Amino acid sequence: MRKIIQGFLFFFISALSCKVYNPFNFPVAGDLPDTNTPLNVVYTLRQAYISRDLVLYLSCLHRDSFRFYFNPQDTVVQRILEVDLGIDSLVWGFEEEKKATEALFELSRSIYLEYLNPVGFYSDDSMIFYFMANYYMVIAEADNSSDIAEGKLLFELRKFNGHWYIIRWEDYPL
DSSP: OOHHHHHHHHHHHHHHSSSSOOTTTTOOSSSSOSSSHHHHHHHHHHHHHTTHHHHHHHHBBBBTEEEEEEEEHHHHHHHHHHHHOOOOEEEEEHHHHEEEEHHHHHEEEEEEEEEEEEEEEETTTEEEEEEEEEEEEEEEEETSSSEEEEEEEEEEEEETTEEEEEEEEEEEEO
16 A cells, blocks of 8 residues: 555656656646647647637647638538638638637637547658547536537648648548
8 A cells, every 4th residue: 555655646746847758637718738749739629629729729720831621511500601601611711610610619609529439540740630529519508508519520741840730631421
């Protein structure tokens, strides 16, 4: 028992003196995200949805290279994008993504997002990382109604100047 307590104290003191990676310690608003690994970016994006932090969300996307490929079978969302936001394409870049996500964050009271069955792997040259998962999202609106979004996603991440960013996001129906 004494060795367990000593081990715990050693770990606790070590953790205080150095930066220990904790996969459950997501960045909070105002913190710079850790973009040193592709999985940090993927899970920071998830946390940005949950906290509805647009700055954190956009920090996961590469401003010049990002492309989103929309699921054309989601006609309700497509109509909202066209009518309310003026986005009439099924493929868009960083600025359109910023506009769509900002509207989502403003209209929602809370968002829950979970990745289900995630799979990730590097390209042969380790310069690209692919992340695939089913997703389950609950969006609670101000009027106490809620919407559920489910689908499959594919992220392509690339390393720029030592940091990883999502450059391609493909959305598919389940």
